[in-house]
Amino acid sequence: xxxxxxxxxxxxxxxxxxxxxxxxxxxxxxxxxxxxxxxxxxxxxxxxxxxxxxxxxxxxxxxxxxxxxxxxxxxxxxxxxxxxxxxxxxxxxxxxxxxxxxxxxxxxxxxxxxxxxxxxxxxxxxxxxxxxxxxxxxxxxxxxxxxxxxxxxxxxxxxxxxxxxxxxxxxxxxxxxxxxxxxxxxxxxxxxxxxxxxxxxxxxxxxxxxxxxxxxxxxxxxxxxxxxxxxxxxxxxxxxxxxxxxxxxxxxxxxxxxxxxxxxxxxxxxxxx
Amino acid sequence: xxxxxxxxxxxxxxxxxxxxxxxxxxxxxxxxxxxxxxxxxxxxxxxxxxxxxxxxxxxxxxxxxxxxxxxxxxxxxxxxxxxxxxxxxxxxxxxxxxxxxxxxxxxxxxxxxxxxxxxxxxxxxxxxxxxxxxxxxxxxxxxxxxxxxxxxxxxxxxxxxxxxxxxxxxxxxxxxxxxxxxxxxxxxxxxxxxxxxxxxxxxxxxxxxxxxxxxxxxxxxxxxxxxxxxxxxxxxxxxxxxxxxxxxxxxxxxxxxxxxxxxxxxxxxxxxxxxxxxxxxxxxxxxxxxxxxxxxxxxxxxxxxxxxxxxxxxxxxxxxxxxxxxxxxxxxxxxxxxxxxxxxxxxxxxxxxxxxxx
Ligand SMILES: C[S@@+](CC[C@H](N)C(=O)[O-])C[C@H]1O[C@@H](n2cnc3c(N)ncnc32)[C@H](O)[C@@H]1O
Numbered sequence: 163x164x165x166x167x168x169x170x171x172x173x174x175x176x177x178x179x180x181x182x183x184x185x186x187x188x189x190x191x192x193x194x195x196x197x198x199x200x201x202x203x204x205x206x207x208x209x210x211x212x213x214x215x216x217x218x219x220x221x222x223x224x225x226x227x228x229x230x231x232x233x234x235x236x237x238x239x240x241x242x243x244x245x246x247x248x249x250x251x252x253x254x255x256x257x258x259x260x261x262x263x264x265x266x267x268x269x270x271x272x273x274x275x276x277x278x279x280x281x282x283x284x285x286x287x288x289x290x291x292x293x294x295x296x297x298x299x300x301x302x303x304x305x306x307x308x309x310x311x312x313x314x315x316x317x318x319x320x321x322x323x324x325x326x327x328x329x330x331x332x333x334x335x336x337x338x339x340x341x342x343x344x345x346x347x348x349x350x351x352x353x354x355x356x357x358x359x360x361x362x363x364x365x366x367x368x369x370x371x372x373x374x375x376x377x378x379x380x381x382x383x384x385x386x387x388x389x390x391x392x393x394x395x396x397x398x399x400x401x402x403x404x405x406x407x408x409x410x411x412x413x414x415x416x417x418x419x420x421x422x423x424x425x426x427x428x429x430x431x432x433x434x435x
Numbered sequence: 436x437x438x439x440x441x442x443x444x445x446x447x448x449x450x451x452x453x454x455x456x457x458x459x460x461x462x463x464x465x466x467x468x469x470x471x472x473x474x475x476x477x478x479x480x481x482x483x484x485x486x487x488x489x490x491x492x493x494x495x496x497x498x499x500x501x502x503x504x505x506x507x508x509x510x511x512x513x514x515x516x517x518x519x520x521x522x523x524x525x526x527x528x529x530x531x532x533x534x535x536x537x538x539x540x541x542x543x544x545x546x547x548x549x550x551x552x553x554x555x556x557x558x559x560x561x562x563x564x565x566x567x568x569x570x571x572x573x574x575x576x577x578x579x580x581x582x583x584x585x586x587x588x589x590x591x592x593x594x595x596x597x598x599x600x601x602x603x604x605x606x607x608x609x610x611x612x613x614x615x616x617x618x619x620x621x622x623x624x625x626x627x628x629x630x631x632x633x634x635x636x637x638x639x640x641x642x643x644x645x646x647x648x649x650x651x652x653x654x655x656x657x658x659x660x661x662x663x664x665x666x667x668x669x670x671x672x673x674x675x676x677x678x679x680x681x682x683x684x685x686x687x688x689x690x691x692x693x694x695x696x697x698x699x700x701x702x703x704x705x706x707x708x709x710x711x712x713x714x715x716x717x718x719x720x721x722x723x724x725x726x727x728x729x730x731x732x733x734x735x736x737x738x739x740x741x742x743x744x745x746x747x748x749x750x751x752x753x754x755x756x757x758x759x760x761x762x763x764x765x766x767x768x769x770x771x772x773x774x775x776x777x778x779x780x781x782x783x784x785x786x787x788x789x790x791x792x793x
Contacts, residue, residue, distance in 0.1 A: 277781065284516055285752060285753055285784070286598055286753075286780065286782055286784055286786075287596055287698070287750065287751075287753070287784075287786065288593075288695075288697070288698060288699055288720050288752070289703070289707060289708070290516075290596070290708060290711065291571050291573075291594060291596075291710040291711050292518060292522060297781075312525075313580070314529060314580030315579075315580040315581050315582055315583070315597065315600070316582075316597035316600055317581070317582040317583055317600050318583060321583075
């Protein structure tokens with residue numbers, strides 16, 4: 163019986179979005195445009211992740227185009243899609259880098275999105291009682307899109323879709339890492355276990371995968387793992403952790419695990435289990 | 436949910452004389468009988484889980500409910516643009532969410548048993564009402580999820596619409612950088628379930644207050660229940676009466692005025708989707724010949740109620756009414772408004788008119 167409402171399916175296409183030329187360490191980066199590149203690892207299986215809902219009170223959005231999508235799913239699953247047209251778009255400045263998107267407030271992120279709702283046939287408003295409150299957000303700079311249909315209010319679906327979009331950005335938008343001058347950013351240190359030797363006591367308690375802030379650290383971790391081409395032991399050295407401890411961190415979040423394994427698969431490495 | 440749900444409405448609701456009713460009809464619904472009691476009913480999800488059922492019996496109910504939903508196919512869509520099987524199936528899931536106590540599984544006579552907030556027989560009855568009588572799902576479960584709120588609703592009270600959620604966002608935008616508005620006095624006219632008033636009450640500053648009015652006694656009671664449930668008794672004050680009538684003491688004092696008054700043209704009422712036309716209160720829907728009676732009435736009063744710089748937002752039936760309203764405010768309202776804007780809803784339909792008092 164479908165009592166559980168926590169699990170949801172997530173499927174995405176196989177295009178990675180890579181931000182090239184934005185080194186956080188290089189001083190001239192702010193003026194350099196970011197370039198998105200697509201590479202194609204093999205298709206990933208549908209995976210389940212959990213994202214804590216956030217309540218949002220203020221929104222701004224662009225006006226919807228007439229083209230809207232139809233929901234024909236009878237169950238309450240939803241899908242995150244990585245749309246094809248997102249694979250090669252230039253972004254204007256460093257603040258719009260992959261990291262910048264996640265650091266933006268919900269309102270800022272929302273202002274970069276186009277919001278579609280399910281086709282309202284007829285005049286809507288008081289005329290209608292159909293509870294079709296599904297929402298689809300398309301993040302214009304990256305082309306990533308997330309949608310939510312299973313919540314019971316429009317507002318909550320919007321919040322869910324935005325949370326999913328954040329996860330998707332973390333998983334899909336890569337920042338280039340300068341390994342020679344690497345020091346992990348604060349948001350990454352915060353998701354590391356206490357025993358990391360480079361984690362200062364000022365980092366506070368470890369941020370777990372259910373905390374919305376985990377996503378920022380997850381993005382930085384993936385940036386590093388991509389820079390070391392999927393080698394967990396290499397990445398672990400940069401983070402002052404044993405390979406085992408980093409593996410456990412990666413395995414603690416399904417979407418993170420799948421993203422890492424997808425990369426490892428493309429490099430001919432064994433998946434983490 | 437840890438909110439209390441036994442309000443003592445009388446302690447904070449001021450009765451106000453209902454004078455000057457400019458509406459000659461008072462029917463609460465078109466074909467179903469008027470609500471038997473004005474007392475707010477406890478919504479399903481707040482009822483105590485004192486019933487139980489074997490999981491196999493619940494499964495049987497679920498199968499039955501699904502097959503009933505499937506049998507609908509697209510009949511209702513074709514008939515009056517009502518719900519299809521897909522939507523009905525989603526509602527079954529929500530109904531179960533509300534009816535079943537989470538983590539309530541136990542064993543009884545070697546059978547898995549599940550604790551319910553309603554007897555299984557009644558669950559059969561409720562779903563039958565939903566499909567066969569087209570009783571709105573929200574009346575069946577007694578609540579509607581609106582924004583981040585769960586609002587209680589029942590027959591006699593309009594179910595708040597997703598479009599209307601946006602009014603709270605519009606208010607959120609204007610109060611953001613404006614302390615005078617954020618800490619000011621607001622009014623929600625025709626508050627229904629209290630949706631807009633509660634939504635606004637939660638985003639205003641500590642000094643902000645909302646007065647919510649409604650003519651309908653059922654709405655008045657239910658709004659009180661919802662205000663209480665969200666602990667906003669000190670923020671949202673309810674007054675019963677017609678439109679601006681209960682606000683006579685507030686002339687020139689309002690920082691903001693919002694309303695989603697009835698706006699459906701009378702001729703369209705008979706063709707409404709059964710859930711709406713047969714079950715929701717006509718007094719909440721019928722806006723007169725062109726649907727603008729109440730909107731214009733409220734607009735006429737708005738200038739005298741708002742203080743200089745005060746904000747207003749009204750929901751309308753669409754483009755035509757928006758334009759009509761803007762025209763009225765530009766020409767007939769003697770230039771007392773500025774920054775008039777037409778704002779589309781999330782489906783792209785021009786839905787709201789907003790502006791400021793000069
Ligand atoms: C379309 S409903 C809106 C309810 C609620 N504000 C919402 O958005 O969900 C219109 C409301 O106006 C109320 N109403 C109708 N005539 C009224 C009048 N003359 N004075 C005050 N309220 C009235 C109805 O009872 C109903 O609650």
